[in-house]
Amino acid sequence: MGLGVRAAPFTYVAHALAVVAAAMVLYWCIHFRGGLAFEADNKNLIFNVHPVLMLIGFIILGSEAIMIYKVLPTVNHDTTKLIHLVLHAIALVLGAVGIYCAFKNHNETGIANLYSLHSWLGIGTISLYGIQWIFGFLAFFFPKAAPNVRKGALPWHVLLGIFVYILALATAELGFLEKLTFLQSSGIDKYGPESFLVNFTALVVVLFGASVVVAAVAPARLEEPQDYAPIPEN
Amino acid sequence: MGLGVRAAPFTYVAHALAVVAAAMVLYWCIHFRGGLAFEADNKNLIFNVHPVLMLIGFIILGSEAIMIYKVLPTVNHDTTKLIHLVLHAIALVLGAVGIYCAFKNHNETGIANLYSLHSWLGIGTISLYGIQWIFGFLAFFFPKAAPNVRKGALPWHVLLGIFVYILALATAELGFLEKLTFLQSSGIDKYGPESFLVNFTALVVVLFGASVVVAAVAPARLEEPQDYAPIPEN
Numbered sequence: 451m452g453l454g455v456r457a458a459p460f461t462y463v464a465h466a467l468a469v470v471a472a473a474m475v476l477y478w479c480i481h482f483r484g485g486l487a488f489e490a491d492n493k494n495l496i497f498n499v500h501p502v503l504m505l506i507g508f509i510i511l512g513s514e515a516i517m518i519y520k521v522l523p524t525v526n527h528d529t530t531k532l533i534h535l536v537l538h539a540i541a542l543v544l545g546a547v548g549i550y551c552a553f554k555n556h557n558e559t560g561i562a563n564l565y566s567l568h569s570w571l572g573i574g575t576i577s578l579y580g581i582q583w584i585f586g587f588l589a590f591f592f593p594k595a596a597p598n599v600r601k602g603a604l605p606w607h608v609l610l611g612i613f614v615y616i617l618a619l620a621t622a623e624l625g626f627l628e629k630l631t632f633l634q635s636s637g638i639d640k641y642g643p644e645s646f647l648v649n650f651t652a653l654v655v656v657l658f659g660a661s662v663v664v665a666a667v668a669p670a671r672l673e674e675p676q677d678y679a680p681i682p683e684n
Numbered sequence: 685m686g687l688g689v690r691a692a693p694f695t696y697v698a699h700a701l702a703v704v705a706a707a708m709v710l711y712w713c714i715h716f717r718g719g720l721a722f723e724a725d726n727k728n729l730i731f732n733v734h735p736v737l738m739l740i741g742f743i744i745l746g747s748e749a750i751m752i753y754k755v756l757p758t759v760n761h762d763t764t765k766l767i768h769l770v771l772h773a774i775a776l777v778l779g780a781v782g783i784y785c786a787f788k789n790h791n792e793t794g795i796a797n798l799y800s801l802h803s804w805l806g807i808g809t810i811s812l813y814g815i816q817w818i819f820g821f822l823a824f825f826f827p828k829a830a831p832n833v834r835k836g837a838l839p840w841h842v843l844l845g846i847f848v849y850i851l852a853l854a855t856a857e858l859g860f861l862e863k864l865t866f867l868q869s870s871g872i873d874k875y876g877p878e879s880f881l882v883n884f885t886a887l888v889v890v891l892f893g894a895s896v897v898v899a900a901v902a903p904a905r906l907e908e909p910q911d912y913a914p915i916p917e918n
Contacts, residue, residue, distance in 0.1 A: 455840055455843060460843075565874065565875065566883070567860075567861065567886055567887060568861075570883070571887065571890065605689040605902070606689055609689060609898045609901070612897060612898055612901065613894045613895070613898050616850065616853070616893065616894040616897060617890060617891075617894055619854065620853065620854060620857045623854045623857055623858055624857055624858070624861055624886075626801075627801065627802075627858055627861050627862065627865075628861065628865075631861075631865050640799065641799065649800070649804070652801055652858075653801060656805065656850070656851060656854045659850065659854075660846075660847045660848075660850040661847070663847075663850060663897065664843045664846055664847050667843070667846065668839070668843060
């Protein structure tokens, strides 16, 4: 007998890291950065909504949507599919609001938009994510393609989803570093508690994201064939 | 019939992006940054070896090692396994030399070591990569575990490999941004050709890396079962 691998333990690790990452980004934006606001004289508070919504809304909810088939493998498939598409829809909307807050902060403080790799990759990622959602909705939910078309389209949906998810992770890492660099050049200590907090948040996020990808490609149940990454022999 | 998905087209995209990324990092370090050297009065030339070896040596060769079972699916498995482990070994050695050059540059110019997220994640990644290589060598090559142990260990090897690879990608993205920020704060134009080159190189690298992950989880052949990412129905 072999050791066997299934997705469950990776989903547990991912959930735990998600909670830690969410707590860290909130603590950073509220304790160190002064809190969150959609309207404020202190425009920094508007910016602070951006990392919170992108991480908790876009990445963490999107990750939970990705993992739902592995988290609830025994639940009725129509139910998990509905949770999958609703969570992704919420993630998309919160992501769009988060991006809006970055633009709003820039526009109200006269900072240029869209000059950084973070911004380009982020716009590209959420656009692909939106296209993927619409495609998935039409093909798998309503009006729903014919069964043989769905069967053929499913692997593309999964693989494109993993592709876009990796872009989202890279965007998040770039965002943390970019913001931290701005803060350090306007005076915060490179070795101080806030720098450590931001760096460790980014570290937790990349460990979280890599766990989500592994959970997504690992089988939900041991009895399923495990050739998701087919290497003919060993 | 379905559309069908196999790894081959993703490997073609990945190879093409690898060539582009390699050319871009060389053009950057040679044309804009003055070239490469292991010993030089201009210590920047020693640093320049770092991005070149990390990208072309560590990431691109490591990616080709990961994809080899998809690139040569019809070749004898012992041969592809040998290429896999040799390419990963070369990637590890070149990666270690690349990291050494960053330390050497820091030490010879009085820059502190290991204060950034890029450095922490990088050291962690290459350490895990080395552990993964040793484990893989012992289990699958020499002395080689019993067939049932190999069968059980293989999915862990694949999943841990994907996990470490995503960490490597994130490290690379952080490295490009960190170096570009240093250059911009010491005077290069934020909208100038070098900034665009570095940002676009990092963009090509993340698209490359995401393609490699997709190629790694897609089946080599259409006739293989495609439940590498098992979602029960569609």
